[in-house]
Amino acid sequence: MERDELFTITVASAAQRIRSGTLTPRELVQSLLDRIENTDPTIKAYLKVCNEDALEMATIAERQIQSGYDLGPLHGIPVSVKDLIETKGITTTAGSKLLSDYVPLEDATVVKRLKSAGAIILGKTNTHEFALGGVTPPTLNPWNTAHIPGGSSGGSAAATATGSALISLGSDTGGSIRIPASYCGVVGLKPTYGRVSKAGVFPEAWSLDHVGPIAKTVRDCAMLMNVISGRDMRDPTTSTMRVPDYTSLLNGEIDGVKIGIPENYFFDRVEEGVKRCVSSALKVFEGLGATIEYFNFPLIDEIMGAYTIIDSAEVAALHNRHFRENAEHYQPEVRAYIETGFFLTATQYIDAQRIRGQVLAKILDLFNHVNVIVTPAQPMVAPKVGATSVVIDGVAEDPLIAMVRFAAPFNLTGLPAVSIPCGFSSGLPAGLQIVGQLFDEISVLRIAEAYERVTEWTKKHPSI
């Protein structure tokens, strides 16, 4: 692979080449910096690029690896980080003017873990302000710059798709990893609630927030998960459960796996092109020996009601103090979102949390019958920049509401869910969502990787 083609390399391949001596971390970082220089004036995925620090860290990693001090597969691998995630000594704005000068004194736990594993922080990627939106201005979709990348981790997904990031960290409260992953044609994993620490990540809504990887391939996601997962004393919601090797079952074998397909809700108001891609994907799974079982997804209206209440109330509570003094400094749509949360009552919020237990019990019962649930990741491909509504099956809808429809149920329930590319519609990527039992990321990744192995979607790159 020539240096100007390195933007297509995966983490797994780069790690292998670094160990075999055919690629150095410095060459890899320099190739990404070149790619950023060539593409980011158009795509605008980055808020901050750590040119000098990244090259310096790459030189150190190079020397360490050459002298036999190997910290593992991510040693010398550059990682881009959503600007919602604190990075020591590097501005972390959460996409807001209000935090434009904020330089954290400490890394978020996920960043700390990456650095301990020898990874190099390449830069900070754009997020929708405080992660409260699905557009991520000013970032554009690398497949067609007239379209949005999705959000709120839009910078991370756009950079990964462009090849100006090798892999990236994102966060997901109502789909913010999976939405942009779907729109940009990359892989995005929202792990189980409590699997990955949120310490040092600016919250959107505490009980719905998740942190996870956005990558070119499923294997790359698994490699990152191996490093960032596990109990963290700084985040009491993290699980004490042992972290498995997420790459261990990526062998393409899914014979006998039972895939559940919801007959209701998840196929209502879906663009025809996306439906076609998902139907083809189901045939691929059957060809690999999986069986498809149809079921009725329980309590879906109640799930979306509870999600909307919990998200709105927690967002309003979080911003409460600063908002009173600085409302005019928030983006108009973010301001409007925060304001609605002030008018919910305590009983509405508590009832929404009470419903959560009922919902989870019913969904967990489903996993006695199937291994995973498969749905479209999004009802549509990426909307146009500036779109104020999307029309599917003749029904006009707020784009943000359309974006969270299929994603948010798995924030409310905490279930692990991945979006993987499954085709194209109108020249834009479509995503497939695979959802697993709590703490069973292994099955989700295994089934996603088996699909990825026999299809070409993750090998396609935008022409920018």
Added chain:
Amino acid sequence: MVSQTNIGQNPPTLDFLKAVNALLDLKLPEDRLDFILNNVKSNWEFYRNVGTVQLNKEDDPGIYLCVLSRLEEEHGKR
């Protein structure tokens, strides 16, 4: 005025918004409350669904996290 508005069943009114704004000192400009009311009403379609669920005394709001912990234990035994 606040207690008279059954917010769990029906969308709030402009009077309710004004009262909450004053009571909680939210400092929301009066001329913006109409706009906010429209946004709250458009969310009501979602909120209303929560009011239709049969909740029992056993439906503790903390149960969600308990289910997660129980699952952790079950996985740990395997």
